[in-house]
Amino acid sequence: MRTSLQTKCCIAGGGPAGMVLGFLLARMGVDTVVLEKHADFLRDFRGDTIHPSTLQIIDELGLLEEFLARPHQKILDITAQIGNHSVTFADFRHLSTYTKFLVLMPQWDFLDFIKEHASRYPSFRLMMNAEVDDLVIEKGIVTGALAKTPAGSLEVRAALIVGADGRHSVVRHKAKLQVANLGAPMDVLWMKLSRRPDDPQRTFGHADKGKMLILLNRDKYWQCAFVIPKGGADKVKLQGLPLFRAAIVELAPFLRDRVYELRDWNHVSVLTVAVDRLSQWSRPGLLCIGDAAHAMSPIGGVGINLAIQDAVATANLLGPTLLQGLPSPRQLRAVQRRRLFPTRATQALQIAIQNRAVRKVLDSRQHLQLPLFFKLLDTFPILRRIPARLIGVGFRPEHVRTAAVLPPKPLYRTQAAGRL
Numbered sequence: 317m318r319t320s321l322q323t324k325c326c327i328a329g330g331g332p333a334g335m336v337l338g339f340l341l342a343r344m345g346v347d348t349v350v351l352e353k354h355a356d357f358l359r360d361f362r363g364d365t366i367h368p369s370t371l372q373i374i375d376e377l378g379l380l381e382e383f384l385a386r387p388h389q390k391i392l393d394i395t396a397q398i399g400n401h402s403v404t405f406a407d408f409r410h411l412s413t414y415t416k417f418l419v420l421m422p423q424w425d426f427l428d429f430i431k432e433h434a435s436r437y438p439s440f441r442l443m444m445n446a447e448v449d450d451l452v453i454e455k456g457i458v459t460g461a462l463a464k465t466p467a468g469s470l471e472v473r474a475a476l477i478v479g480a481d482g483r484h485s486v487v488r489h490k491a492k493l494q495v496a497n498l499g500a501p502m503d504v505l506w507m508k509l510s511r512r513p514d515d516p517q518r519t520f521g522h523a524d525k526g527k528m529l530i531l532l533n534r535d536k537y538w539q540c541a542f543v544i545p546k547g548g549a550d551k552v553k554l555q556g557l558p559l560f561r562a563a564i565v566e567l568a569p570f571l572r573d574r575v576y577e578l579r580d581w582n583h584v585s586v587l588t589v590a591v592d593r594l595s596q597w598s599r600p601g602l603l604c605i606g607d608a609a610h611a612m613s614p615i616g617g618v619g620i621n622l623a624i625q626d627a628v629a630t631a632n633l634l635g636p637t638l639l640q641g642l643p644s645p646r647q648l649r650a651v652q653r654r655r656l657f658p659t660r661a662t663q664a665l666q667i668a669i670q671n672r673a674v675r676k677v678l679d680s681r682q683h684l685q686l687p688l689f690f691k692l693l694d695t696f697p698i699l700r701r702i703p704a705r706l707i708g709v710g711f712r713p714e715h716v717r718t719a720a721v722l723p724p725k726p727l728y729r730t731q732a733a734g735r736l
Contacts (some may be wrong), residue, residue, distance in 0.1 A: 317467040323349045324638050326461050328448040328476035328487045333623035334480035335430040335442075335604030336373075339629035342440030345721035346638045349472055350440075351463050353447035353481075357389060357424035357431075362538075364423045365391075365532075365617035368413040368708040370624050375414050376716040384423060388521075389533055392705075393419040393700070397522040399684035405693050407700040408708050411583070418708065420519070420532060423620070427719045436724035448481060451490045451602070458491065458601030475642045476634065477602045483590055485608035488630050493604065497582075498667060500589040501675045502611055503549060505542040507584045508575045511535065523566040523677045524684050529567040537646075538569060538571070540564070541614070545678050549586045557581065589613055591663055591670075599646035605630055605651070613666040617708045622662060628714040629654045634716075635718050658711035665706065669722070707720075 320329065325341055327334045330352030330582040338350040366388075374380045381563050394406040409416050445466050451458030460473040479487030488495070511533065521530040528543035542564065544552055550562055561575035579585060593610040597603060606623030613619075630651050637643045677684065686694070 317506050318410065318471055319467065320471040320473065321349070322473045323347045324474060325349070325476045325478060326351065326472040327478045327480055328461055328463075329479070329481035329485075329606075329608070330354075330425065330427065330442060330444070331480060331623070332384075332430075332620045333608075333627045334478070335427050335434065336624050336625035337478060337480065337605070337630055338440055339430050339434035339437075340627065340716070340718060341635055341638065342434055342437040343720040343724070344440055344631070344635045344639065344718050345437075345583055346635060347439045348441065349463065349474070350442045351446040351448050351470075351472070352442065355445050357427040358386060364421055364426070365620065366416050366421055366426065367621040367710075368408065368411055368418065369710055369713045370621045371415040371419065372413050372713065373624065373628055373716055374587055377433075379429075380415070382676055383429060384419070386421065386429065387535075389420040389535055391420065391519050391533075392416075392702075393518075395518050395520040396690070397524075398690060399524050401686040401694075403686065403690050403694045404697075404700060405690060406703040406707055407697065408704045410701050411704060411708055413709060418617075421532060433724070436726075437720075438725075440650070448486055451477065453489065454598060458599060461487075461645065475601075475638060476648075477690065478630070479602065479604040479608040480606050480627075481608055481642055483592070483607040483611035485604065487602070488594060488604050488608050491602050491604075493596055493599070495592050498591040498593065498663060500591050501546050501670055502537065502543050502678065503546055503589050504587040504614060505544060505549065505552065505584050506587055507540050507542070507578060509538045509540055510572055511538050511576055515570060524567065524680075525682060526678055526680050527563055527676050528674065529564060531568060532542070543678065546589070553581055560584075585612070593659060593663065593665060597652040598645070599623040600645050600648075601642075603630065603634075603648050603651060604654075609652075609655075610663065612663065613670060615669050617667045618662060618666075618707065618710060622659065622710065625658065625712075625714045626651070626655050627712070628716060632714070632717040637653075655712075661711040 324347040327350045341348045374383050393404050395404045406655045446463045448461050448463045450462040458477050461477050491588045530541040532539040565572045590611045591613050597609045605626035622638045634643050
């Protein structure tokens with residue numbers, strides 16, 4: 317049995333881009349439905365670095381103090397160990413943003429926070445367990461989305477369908493939007509290892525002799541990213557878990573007594589790295605944003621923040637029109653025109669780092685020497701502000717230009733759970 321509903325904007329995907337866009341449109345008074353295929357937001361190993369550019373947006377919404385009251389870790393700088401040399405390569409203390417640090421927060425906590433505040437507006441509706449699997453297209457115009465739900469098929473008719481359903485976007489596939497694969501020479505093995513009070517405090521990375529390990533300080537545990545050559549996961553597994561544990565210990569000796577927490581390969585997740593971009597982000601009635609429009613490399617942890625910037629730009633450019641009627645194809649293309657430069661620039665930088673640095677590390681068999689750029693960062697600390705700006709703020713940061721039409725309902729939380 318198929319049920320149907322009508323709305324102004326239907327967003328496929330309840331990730332950072334979809335939830336932030338839904339929140340921003342709802343606070344303007346635009347009737348919005350977000351369809352999320354999972355039953356909750358509890359996905360491991362999603363991007364959870366909240367950069368100063370995103371914190372600036374949260375501040376512009378008047379929610380920064382409440383946001384920072386939630387459990388998180390602050391990162392003031394980033395340190396890397398290359399061979400036997402340790403150097404701080406990004407210092408966020410001198411940014412022009414209100415907050416001069418990164419925040420590490422599980423993505424499910426971030427999304428719950430956005431959901432709580434979006435749900436205070438009557439024009440916001442989030443439907444979990446609703447997986448978009450097709451589009452309604454009439455005379456070349458996208459007029460709706462079809463989703464599978466536990467209750468059966470759901471048809472949502474809307475003036476605008478937004479694909480925010482990630483790098484494996486069903487929406488962009490069904491809309492027949494062409495994807496350009498820009499290439500990535502690496503994949504990532506993600507895992508968790510427990511953290512102790514006497515461990516290093518900083519989030520850092522270590523690269524040497526064909527290996528690269530990133531450790532994110534999550535207070536109670538380390539979120540670990542072991543970088544491998546593209547398509548190399550099966551080879552690593554074939555070599556065996558003992559050899560993999562030894563490789564981790566070689567780069568982070570203090571984890572020697574904890575690598576045995578990786579009892580089998582079920583404790584290790586393979587993330588296939590992709591860098592791609594749609595040549596055209598929209599067609600009449602439809603727009604793709606975030607990873608659905610441009611998959612990012614994990615380098616710099618910028619993906620979640622670039623997706624949120626897309627959402628803010630979309631609300632700024634299309635929100636007023638959605639209050640009145642249907643966005644024109646030209647207005648939809650305006651979002652791509654606005655966001656194309658920062659997307660291209662960021663991906664170009666990531667690809668350059670992948671090809672000139674990551675590939676070189678993975679191909680090396682000897683102790684690495686400190687590259688000239690890192691020597692300069694070590695000698696002239698003021699230069700650390702450049703990587704901090706590129707990571708923390710990026711190219712063409714967006715700002716909230718829309719206003720809340722109606723005051724939100726009070727935010728109620730239970731004493732036990734601290735949630736809605």
